[in-house]
Amino acid sequence: MTALFSRRSRRSQVSRLILGVLVAAGFSTLTIAQASAAPVSVPYLCTLNVPKLAVSYDLGIANQTVTASAPTFTTAGDAIPLTYSFGPIASGLPFAVPGSQVRAEPTIDVRQQGGPTLFSQSAVGAAGPATTIAANGPITTPPTLIAVPTSTPGGPVDFAPESTVELIPAQVVLRFVASSDPNFADANPANAATITCTRQGADVVVASSTINYSLSTLPPDRCVAQFAGTTGPPGCNSVQVVRVAVTPGNLSQRAYTSGINPGPNSIELGTITTPVKPTPVIGTLNEVVVTDHRGGTLGWSLTATLSNFVGSNPLHLMGPWNLESSPTCQPATPATAYDYDSPTTSTVPGFESTSVAPGQAAGPSSQSFASSVNLCTKDTTPNATTGSTGGIYNITSPLVLTVPGFQAADVYTAVMTVKLV
Amino acid sequence: MLPALAGAAPIPGTTTTSSGFFRFCAEAQIPIANIDTAKLVENGGEFTTGATLYRSEADFVSSKSSVVTASKTIQTTQWTQYTDVNQTQPKLVRCKFRTGESLDQGAWPNGEGNNGGRFDVEPTFGFGPAGAGLSTNAVDQPCEVINATTISNVWASLSPTEKNQALYNPTGTATANAAPNTLVTIADDMKASGPAWTPPVPAVILNGSVLEVQSRALLVPSTIINLARFLGAHYCTLVAPEFLKRVILGQAAPS
Numbered sequence: 235m236t237a238l239f240s241r242r243s244r245r246s247q248v249s250r251l252i253l254g255v256l257v258a259a260g261f262s263t264l265t266i267a268q269a270s271a272a273p274v275s276v277p278y279l280c281t282l283n284v285p286k287l288a289v290s291y292d293l294g295i296a297n298q299t300v301t302a303s304a305p306t307f308t309t310a311g312d313a314i315p316l317t318y319s320f321g322p323i324a325s326g327l328p329f330a331v332p333g334s335q336v337r338a339e340p341t342i343d344v345r346q347q348g349g350p351t352l353f354s355q356s357a358v359g360a361a362g363p364a365t366t367i368a369a370n371g372p373i374t375t376p377p378t379l380i381a382v383p384t385s386t387p388g389g390p391v392d393f394a395p396e397s398t399v400e401l402i403p404a405q406v407v408l409r410f411v412a413s414s415d416p417n418f419a420d421a422n423p424a425n426a427a428t429i430t431c432t433r434q435g436a437d438v439v440v441a442s443s444t445i446n447y448s449l450s451t452l453p454p455d456r457c458v459a460q461f462a463g464t465t466g467p468p469g470c471n472s473v474q475v476v477r478v479a480v481t482p483g484n485l486s487q488r489a490y491t492s493g494i495n496p497g498p499n500s501i502e503l504g505t506i507t508t509p510v511k512p513t514p515v516i517g518t519l520n521e522v523v524v525t526d527h528r529g530g531t532l533g534w535s536l537t538a539t540l541s542n543f544v545g546s547n548p549l550h551l552m553g554p555w556n557l558e559s560s561p562t563c564q565p566a567t568p569a570t571a572y573d574y575d576s577p578t579t580s581t582v583p584g585f586e587s588t589s590v591a592p593g594q595a596a597g598p599s600s601q602s603f604a605s606s607v608n609l610c611t612k613d614t615t616p617n618a619t620t621g622s623t624g625g626i627y628n629i630t631s632p633l634v635l636t637v638p639g640f641q642a643a644d645v646y647t648a649v650m651t652v653k654l655v
Numbered sequence: 656m657l658p659a660l661a662g663a664a665p666i667p668g669t670t671t672t673s674s675g676f677f678r679f680c681a682e683a684q685i686p687i688a689n690i691d692t693a694k695l696v697e698n699g700g701e702f703t704t705g706a707t708l709y710r711s712e713a714d715f716v717s718s719k720s721s722v723v724t725a726s727k728t729i730q731t732t733q734w735t736q737y738t739d740v741n742q743t744q745p746k747l748v749r750c751k752f753r754t755g756e757s758l759d760q761g762a763w764p765n766g767e768g769n770n771g772g773r774f775d776v777e778p779t780f781g782f783g784p785a786g787a788g789l790s791t792n793a794v795d796q797p798c799e800v801i802n803a804t805t806i807s808n809v810w811a812s813l814s815p816t817e818k819n820q821a822l823y824n825p826t827g828t829a830t831a832n833a834a835p836n837t838l839v840t841i842a843d844d845m846k847a848s849g850p851a852w853t854p855p856v857p858a859v860i861l862n863g864s865v866l867e868v869q870s871r872a873l874l875v876p877s878t879i880i881n882l883a884r885f886l887g888a889h890y891c892t893l894v895a896p897e898f899l900k901r902v903i904l905g906q907a908a909p910s
Contacts, residue, residue, distance in 0.1 A: 279773070284673070284677055287673070287674065287677045287678055287681075288681065288703050288704070288705040288706075288728065289677040289678065289681060289705055289706040289707070289708060290706075290707050290708070291677070291707075291708040291709075291710070292707060292708065292709045292710065292711075292714055292773075293710045294709070294710045294711040294714055326710045326742070327673075327676065328670065328671050328676060328735065328737065328742060328743050328744070328745050329671040329672055329673065329676060329743075331673070369671075369741070369743040370741050370742050370743055415673050417673040417674060417677075418673065
């Protein structure tokens, strides 16, 4: 197959594509709007052949009238419907031929604009009505419709969109299909009289049609994938492996100032006069935020231990068992999901509490710091969506210090160690 | 002068029918070249006489008689002259025949030129040995025999009334308006070359009260020294039956 490709830019093709679609949408109008069909005078050598009489009649070279029309535009892949009329031609006979029916069998040459002839196309027209051809009178035939292919599978040519197909008369055979004169007609068309007219001289373009795109001729659904895919039609698949590395983060804790405490690392229990009986004073544990983004199924526990309360006089002491904690441990909400990297209570933007793994449990109430206090424990229950045990958790606790009766007056301090493991 | 009614060749009595128009020269070839009719296809033989007719006189002048060995056809050429511009009333028929003596001759000598273009012919004088006996006499008959046959055919086609109206009479018996033997053929006017044969020529000539039918002829046997494409040719100008009838009946002036 010879492929003829436009030399215009792709951009230009796209523009024409749009035009083509519009034209296709208006096809019914275009089929009516034929290109002008002005008669063209073309020199022909015509010979009347009468096989039954073993003779031929050289009618000489004379200009004949060719009238041809084709649509201005033709959809690529469709045949160009060329309407082709030849003659009338004078019989050159000194006698009448009654009862004659003659049909045209034209052949045209087909080329791309200005190029060489690519192929020829013939057609057999309908016979005209039975009539008497007068002595030296005109022989007429009905117009013939020639379907000129614009695409021939396997050859000889595909006309590309935007190309103009030019149609050139080549030869016309006028065949007697019936006649009252038995010398002219025969049941076998090969024995019937014919007038064979062959164009002389240079090519004469009598009609042309420009090829348009159409949906039916858009590239077929051929899809080829370059790697690890399948080949269509319909469609094709390729594969792109999406990979992400989620590296383990940290298990961390940060304390944030709560209540009247002066800072995240200090707890203020206030002032009390030496009581006459054990008397509680109340404070607040600085809120501890545990952030676990290790990405595994790992539990953790948060515990606290406390040293003795020691006054400025080293002999003034209170044991740690005098302090009790009643902790709470909750999964963080967007409002309490403090960003570990921020020293203030800035929340993590876009935090979703639904991503926090359950399984956290606060330690019992009124735990004495006589031993390690369990503030919160997180088991290995993962979040159903994330598959990990990660999350942000808020741990708070009121602290109750029971000051023994008659405790020596002094300023006491103790060190609480909060351990996350 | 030939006896007006002598001979009976199948020369068409009309040139205004398909058979008569197309076959006039093809049929006239048979008596001219003394063709053995038993060798013709219609009689069970292999040979055919055919014709290429030309509408243009100039094209006809360029044409030459020939043979087609493959189909065993003697190919004459023909041109018809008319009295009217519409070309419906034939007056004169010009024929280019093959000579009988050429029909068993072979190919042209090497290097001989042809006629050019669509007038080219098969480069052979005749059919070679295959044409032996096709002509029964190496001496062609004159064109006059064709005109004589035409006179016979036309006279035979007239009704009794028309014969009485006739101004010229080919018979030896007087008719109402014509003396006997006032329609005759005369010997061919032989020319030596194509240019001498081609110019216009009368179809009939009135000589006193006698209407003479004369053929301008050209005879070039294949045995003489000339260009091959010119050899084996026998040309005749022949009166058209329709014109002769009109002159006989006083419907057209002799010319």
